Amino acid sequence: MKANRTKEKLLQVGVSQASVNGISGITIGSLASESGISKSGLFAHFGSKEQLQIDLLNESALIGQRHVVEPATQAAKGLPRLKKLVNLWFGWWQRAELGGGCRVAAALFELDDIDNEVAVHARAMEKQWQALLSQLVYEAIEVKHLAADTDIDQFVWELCGIYLAHHVSSRFSRDKKADARAKRAFDALVERNRPA
Amino acid sequence: MKANRTKEKLLQVGVSQASVNGISGITIGSLASESGISKSGLFAHFGSKEQLQIDLLNESALIGQRHVVEPATQAAKGLPRLKKLVNLWFGWWQRAELGGGCRVAAALFELDDIDNEVAVHARAMEKQWQALLSQLVYEAIEVKHLAADTDIDQFVWELCGIYLAHHVSSRFSRDKKADARAKRAFDALVERNRPA
Numbered sequence: 001m002k003a004n005r006t007k008e009k010l011l012q013v014g015v016s017q018a019s020v021n022g023i024s025g026i027t028i029g030s031l032a033s034e035s036g037i038s039k040s041g042l043f044a045h046f047g048s049k050e051q052l053q054i055d056l057l058n059e060s061a062l063i064g065q066r067h068v069v070e071p072a073t074q075a076a077k078g079l080p081r082l083k084k085l086v087n088l089w090f091g092w093w094q095r096a097e098l099g100g101g102c103r104v105a106a107a108l109f110e111l112d113d114i115d116n117e118v119a120v121h122a123r124a125m126e127k128q129w130q131a132l133l134s135q136l137v138y139e140a141i142e143v144k145h146l147a148a149d150t151d152i153d154q155f156v157w158e159l160c161g162i163y164l165a166h167h168v169s170s171r172f173s174r175d176k177k178a179d180a181r182a183k184r185a186f187d188a189l190v191e192r193n194r195p196a
Numbered sequence: 197m198k199a200n201r202t203k204e205k206l207l208q209v210g211v212s213q214a215s216v217n218g219i220s221g222i223t224i225g226s227l228a229s230e231s232g233i234s235k236s237g238l239f240a241h242f243g244s245k246e247q248l249q250i251d252l253l254n255e256s257a258l259i260g261q262r263h264v265v266e267p268a269t270q271a272a273k274g275l276p277r278l279k280k281l282v283n284l285w286f287g288w289w290q291r292a293e294l295g296g297g298c299r300v301a302a303a304l305f306e307l308d309d310i311d312n313e314v315a316v317h318a319r320a321m322e323k324q325w326q327a328l329l330s331q332l333v334y335e336a337i338e339v340k341h342l343a344a345d346t347d348i349d350q351f352v353w354e355l356c357g358i359y360l361a362h363h364v365s366s367r368f369s370r371d372k373k374a375d376a377r378a379k380r381a382f383d384a385l386v387e388r389n390r391p392a
Binding site: 020021022024100101105106108109110111112113122123126127153154157158160161162164165166167168169171172173177181184185188192 | 216217218220296297301302304305306307308309318319322323349350353354356357358360361362363364365367368369373377380381384388
């Protein structure tokens with residue numbers, strides 16, 4: 001039990017650190033100096049820098065699951081559920097008090113030239129997330145909130161672009177209109193795919 | 197002259213390195229070991245790590261200017277010019293043989309929690325780029341290729357989202373359909389803003 005609590009604590013510290021500095025910047029050494037636990041103690045918990053980075057990506061995903069996915073699935077199937085997920089997804093890092101931005105989004109740029117096990121894991125996570133979005137779009141087609149000929153992959157692709165633009169404009173550019181712009185872009189995407 | 201040529205060479209090496217590893221990963225030390233020039237020699241050229249990173253962002257922008265902006269302005273004013281710019285912009289890092297992705301795009305995620313002079317400079321560059329895009333959208337309105345009530349800021353915001361989605365899907369996710377998806381998204385954005 002005690003070992004598990006220590007590991008949980010370390011993951012919390014690591015996720016905050018990664019949220020500000022990026023996943024690639026996290027090493028056993030940097031987490032050791034941040035947490036006050038010895039490097040050898042950290043090796044006992046994580047084994048390697050790569051495993052630590054993978055555990056931190058998974059921990060971020062779990063936080064996202066609690067803040068975004070679980071509450072969204074309470075909404076009615078179709079557009080209400082998809083809209084609720086989008087509302088909770090955009091800006092989730094702020095509500096989760098991560099201290100920095102969405103590290104999965106940043107990892108998409110950080111790890112694009114890297115082929116190690118961390119990048120492979122991040123790619124699989126990204127695919128899983130797209131599969132969830134696709135499922136919600138599919139459900140919205142099923143209940144006829146979206147047109148039967150909606151191109152699900154294209155819809156998800158464009159939705160991810162709106163998320164990235166929102167992340168950049170709200171965090172990097174500090175644009176106060178970021179939420180309103182994202183909403184307009186998402187509404188236009190839905191409108192384009194409404195049943196005739 | 198010789199000092200200028202050495203600096204040019206160093207900027208080339210640095211831009212390739214940054215294209216793969218990110219701007220924040222570039223230090224006087226990393227460029228010294230890559231280029232074979234001593235740290236003190238590098239300090240004479242750049243003065244500080246921050247100035248080196250700013251010079252590398254500027255050098256990336258100059259390469260973009262040559263590969264994207266200059267050829268695009270040859271096209272006719274209005275949608276032809278805007279479309280040509282978009283075609284040259286998306287995937288420009290590949291045609292410029294940078295060895296990695298667009299570092300300005302990556303910097304939007306790398307530097308979002310940082311407030312040093314490099315981040316301030318990157319923010320100004322991003323604003324300049326948006327101003328150029330806004331100018332081309334404005335010209336397309338002037339020649340009635342786009343509707344008079346087109347919200348220029350919203351148009352540019354969404355266009356930047358399509359660029360980011362294209363960057364991620366072509367580089368990180370290695371999706372062969374990235375170009376086609378970006379084209380469809382951009383065409384839909386134009387269609388939505390056509391004159392009635």
